[in-house]
Amino acid sequence: xxxxxxxxxxxxxxxxxxxxxxxxxxxxPMRAATVCVSDVAGLKAALDSFEIQPSGSTLTIQLEQxxxxxxxxxxxxxxxxxxxxxxxxxxxGYKPGxxxxxxxxxxxTNTVLDGQDLxxxxxxxxxxxxxxxxxxxxTFTHFKGTTNVLEIxxxxxxxxxxxxxxxxxxxxxxxxxxxxxxxxxxxxFIDNLVSDSNIVVDPNNGLDVGAxxxxxxxDLDAAVxxxxxxxxxxxGGPAIRIGTLVTGDSHRISEVSDNILWNxxxxxxxxxxxxxxxxxxxxxxxxxxxxxxxxxxxPTDLHVDPNFVDAANENFRLANxxxxxxxxxxxxxxxxxxxxxxxxxxxxxxxIDMGAYESSxxxxxxxxxxxxxxxxxxxxxxxxSLRAAIKAGNSAGGPFRIVFNVSGGCPAILNxxxxxxxxxxxxxxxxxxxxxxxxxxxxxxxxxxxxxxxFLKGVGDATTPWALHVPSTASGARLVVRGLxxxxxxxxxxxxxxxxxxxxAGNQFGALFGAPNHNAIRVTGNSGGAFIGGYDDPAALNVxxxxxxxxxxxxxxxxxxxxxxxxxxxxxxGTSGPASGNANGVGIYSSPNNTVQYNSxxxxxxxxxxxxxxxxxxxxxxxxxxxxxxxxxxxxxxNNTASGVYVAEAAQKNTIGAPLxxxxxxxxxxxxxxxxxxxxxxxxxxxxxxxxxxxxxFSGTGxxxxxxxxxxxxxxxxxxxxxxxxxxxxxxxLATATxxxxxxxxxxxxxxxxxxxxxxxxxxxxxxxxxxxDGRGGELVPLATATVTVxxxxxxxxxxxxxxxxxxxxxASISGTLTDSSGNTSEIGNCVPEVIDDRIFRNGFD
Numbered sequence: 015x016x017x018x019x020x021x022x023x024x025x026x027x028x029x030x031x032x033x034x035x036x037x038x039x040x041x042x043p044m045r046a047a048t049v050c051v052s053d054v055a056g057l058k059a060a061l062d063s064f065e066i067q068p069s070g071s072t073l074t075i076q077l078e079q080x081x082x083x084x085x086x087x088x089x090x091x092x093x094x095x096x097x098x099x100x101x102x103x104x105x106x107g108y109k110p111g112x113x114x115x116x117x118x119x120x121x122x123t124n125t126v127l128d129g130q131d132l133x134x135x136x137x138x139x140x141x142x143x144x145x146x147x148x149x150x151x152x153t154f155t156h157f158k159g160t161t162n163v164l165e166i167x168x169x170x171x172x173x174x175x176x177x178x179x180x181x182x183x184x185x186x187x188x189x190x191x192x193x194x195x196x197x198x199x200x201x202x203f204i205d206n207l208v209s210d211s212n213i214v215v216d217p218n219n220g221l222d223v224g225a226x227x228x229x230x231x232x233d234l235d236a237a238v239x240x241x242x243x244x245x246x247x248x249x250g251g252p253a254i255r256i257g258t259l260v261t262g263d264s265h266r267i268s269e270v271s272d273n274i275l276w277n278x279x280x281x282x283x284x285x286x287x288x289x290x291x292x293x294x295x296x297x298x299x300x301x302x303x304x305x306x307x308x309x310x311x312x313p314t315d316l317h318v319d320p321n322f323v324d325a326a327n328e329n330f331r332l333a334n335x336x337x338x339x340x341x342x343x344x345x346x347x348x349x350x351x352x353x354x355x356x357x358x359x360x361x362x363x364x365x366i367d368m369g370a371y372e373s374s375x376x377x378x379x380x381x382x383x384x385x386x387x388x389x390x391x392x393x394x395x396x397x398x399s400l401r402a403a404i405k406a407g408n409s410a411g412g413p414f415r416i417v418f419n420v421s422g423g424c425p426a427i428l429n430x431x432x433x434x435x436x437x438x439x440x441x442x443x444x445x446x447x448x449x450x451x452x453x454x455x456x457x458x459x460x461x462x463x464x465x466x467x468x469f470l471k472g473v474g475d476a477t478t479p480w481a482l483h484v485p486s487t488a489s490g491a492r493l494v495v496r497g498l499x500x501x502x503x504x505x506x507x508x509x510x511x512x513x514x515x516x517x518x519a520g521n522q523f524g525a526l527f528g529a530p531n532h533n534a535i536r537v538t539g540n541s542g543g544a545f546i547g548g549y550d551d552p553a554a555l556n557v558x559x560x561x562x563x564x565x566x567x568x569x570x571x572x573x574x575x576x577x578x579x580x581x582x583x584x585x586x587x588g589t590s591g592p593a594s595g596n597a598n599g600v601g602i603y604s605s606p607n608n609t610v611q612y613n614s615x616x617x618x619x620x621x622x623x624x625x626x627x628x629x630x631x632x633x634x635x636x637x638x639x640x641x642x643x644x645x646x647x648x649x650x651x652x653n654n655t656a657s658g659v660y661v662a663e664a665a666q667k668n669t670i671g672a673p674l675x676x677x678x679x680x681x682x683x684x685x686x687x688x689x690x691x692x693x694x695x696x697x698x699x700x701x702x703x704x705x706x707x708x709x710x711x712f713s714g715t716g717x718x719x720x721x722x723x724x725x726x727x728x729x730x731x732x733x734x735x736x737x738x739x740x741x742x743x744x745x746x747x748l749a750t751a752t753x754x755x756x757x758x759x760x761x762x763x764x765x766x767x768x769x770x771x772x773x774x775x776x777x778x779x780x781x782x783x784x785x786x787x788d789g790r791g792g793e794l795v796p797l798a799t800a801t802v803t804v805x806x807x808x809x810x811x812x813x814x815x816x817x818x819x820x821x822x823x824x825x826a827s828i829s830g831t832l833t834d835s836s837g838n839t840s841e842i843g844n845c846v847p848e849v850i851d852d853r854i855f856r857n858g859f860d
Contacts (some may be wrong), residue, residue: 419451
């Protein structure tokens with residue numbers, strides 16, 4: 015499954031999940047139309063139907079393998095006359111004659127769109143609202159025009175949750191201003207080949223030229239991810255051009271990594287960002303000749319011939335002596351692609367290769383574990399044991415891989431001898447349990463149905479403190495662990511105190527035979543960041559259950575870890591509990607800049623997630639299910655006994671949900687925080703400032719957002735100097751809420767007051783749902799945002815706000831929060847009944 019499909023499922027099913035937990039009457043069903051095409055006429059008819067698809071649906075066009083002689087028949091702007099939020103997937107590689115039901119092979123060479131060098135070739139897609147686009151597994155060749163070969167553009171109605179992706183495509187022998195162009199919020203160009211491009215200047219737009227070009231829009235908090243592409247032989251323009259608008263900033267980070275950009279006539283990367291307007295960009299582990307002056311450059315980049323197999327004959331795969339083999343990044347923001355442009359597995363060897371193709375060359379030294387025996391002797395370990403293999407890996411002097419072929423089949427249990435803790439890991443070591451015969455991978459997100467065949471078992475006390483340990487002195491160490499089970503370790507099953515770029519994927523911690531783990535994973539001391547779980551591959555998720563302390567504990571001063579798509583506090587089926595719960599699900603203690611996304615976290619004895627310590631800043635919690643899990647379209651409660659998210663001990667400037675810049679119509683960053691025993695998000699009296707809590711959905715016994723003590727806190731006077739969590743930001747006191755329905759729009763108009771010092775601007779977040787007995791909002795669905803401003807006179811200030819909404823339900827209650835420009839979010843405020851002013855029926859259309 016590709017990453018965009020994962021994001022769509024997460025983002026657009028959030029509100030549907032709330033149905034089962036909030037017992038609300040509204041729904042936002044996602045409809046889909048799927049068309050299989052095998053000729054040009056069928057393709058054109060399918061694209062023409064894009065205009066008439068119902069809003070909220072996705073049109074999926076599946077192309078059977080073959081060559082489609084397009085010419086300039088697709089020179090059209092699809093979506094231009096539509097207004098609905100209609101998504102598009104254009105997918106190649108389906109078996110001929112199969113009616114697209116079986117045998118898809120994602121390899122762009124098998125599905126070719128040929129423009130025949132006819133003038134004015136290419137096509138444009140206009141995307142509206144929160145729609146998404148995916149173009150995958152196609153070759154575009156011999157298109158000719160002054161504009162673009164392939165263009166995906168957000169309209170003025172676009173939102174910051176839209177995802178546009180072009181992946182695993184080939185663009186060869188084309189002429190245009192831009193070969194592939196995108197503008198929108200979340201733009202992804204991954205695993206593509208662009209070769210022999212002739213860039214001609216569009217007389218109407220002389221700046222946006224290049225083989226691949228994007229325009230980042232601050233209004234959409236835009237970013238681009240361009241990874242593992244090979245762009246070669248571009249004439250007349252740069253290989254990659256990242257254009258930025260001249261106003262505003264973006265809070266998202268763009269990434270340009272692991273690309274090969276070679277033999278291009280102009281600069282390989284042009285970035286127009288300036289110091290005045292921030293568009294953060296990571297650019298590393300690229301092979302190129304030259305880039306513009308404001309593109310980050312560093313020692314991880316290469317500036318040498320990539321040594322293709324046969325560039326003269328357009329074979330841009332890597333020769334065995336290529337410097338780009340096993341020289342890519344240790345981590346990518348969105349996770350590594352699981353396959354390359356040819357459809358072959360990534361990663362082979364110690365690191366991903368640069369460019370669109372993965373070489374079969376493996377640079378690791380390998381040891382085979384053949385026995386479950388362990389004598390507990392770190393000086394003379396049992397031959398063929400895991401202890402012996404780790405010892406060999408530490409002295410290898412380079413990447414080292416440990417594989418398994420233990421007799422006795424599956425499962426095999428390695429009882430670690432308590433005579434001595436397992437040998438520390440000081441080298442670059444990969445321990446790959448997926449190699450034991452009988453192993454199979456997890457098949458979907460939200461559960462762990464992998465068949466593990468190797469289990470490491472401790473005795474449950476300090477004599478077996480860990481299964482695997484990187485000490486603080488091992489600054490150059492790196493540990494990768496896949497496909498193992500862990501139980502019975504007295505400190506942490508995996509303890510990382512040193513090294514960096516660690517990867518833990520596809521493992522089970524706890525909920526097994528024997529004693530529980532104290533912690534499952536502990537990142538502490540001098541360790542650099544760890545990547546725990548994964549984004550685009552369900553086989554990478556971990557299940558973490560039954561820990562007597564915190565399941566995943568992030569304590570390292572350097573921070574920088576990523577937790578993605580893990581199942582925390584549930585049994586492997588993803589539904590069962592509460593016996594599977596950890597004492598806490600995820601803990602961040604004095605550790606900055608960690609990312610926690612797409613995890614299911616439930617059944618904790620105390621908190622689902624906690625952040626404590628003043629150094630816990632810049633952490634990002636988004637798209638998580640806290641207090642629930644979701645498997646196969648069904649939601650399962652898994653309440654954390656205390657609050658869903660707990661912030662204390664001066665933890666500051668963290669983001670829980672959407673960033674401050676996000677807008678109405680977006681599911682950007684939304685966490686669903688449900689069924690917890692205490693507040694949804696509790697920023698306790700010792701908590702710091704600048705903790706923004708925006709755009710999340712809540713249900714449970716406590717307030718959705720709670721400051722100071724558990725339970726409602728009254729507003730304070732604007733004249734009082736305040737100190738406390740989030741500066742004790744006052745909430746908005748709503749007076750009325752009216753939904754106005756016309757033939758062309760639906761808006762929510764609210765009135766109320768806010769208590770503030772003069773000359774302040776706030777973000778107002780409105781929530782739709784229920785009303786608690788104490789008069790505050792409860793069972794909350796994010797509805798809309800607005801900006802309210804206090805002028806030169808402070809005190810109690812009236813305000814009105816009218817915002818567009820997408821509601822077709824019976825009236826409910828409206829409540830709100832205020833967030834200042836420093837990110838201090840208030841408690842959930844009072845609720846008022848919603849009145850519906852339906853002007854269609856009032857004017858006699860009933």
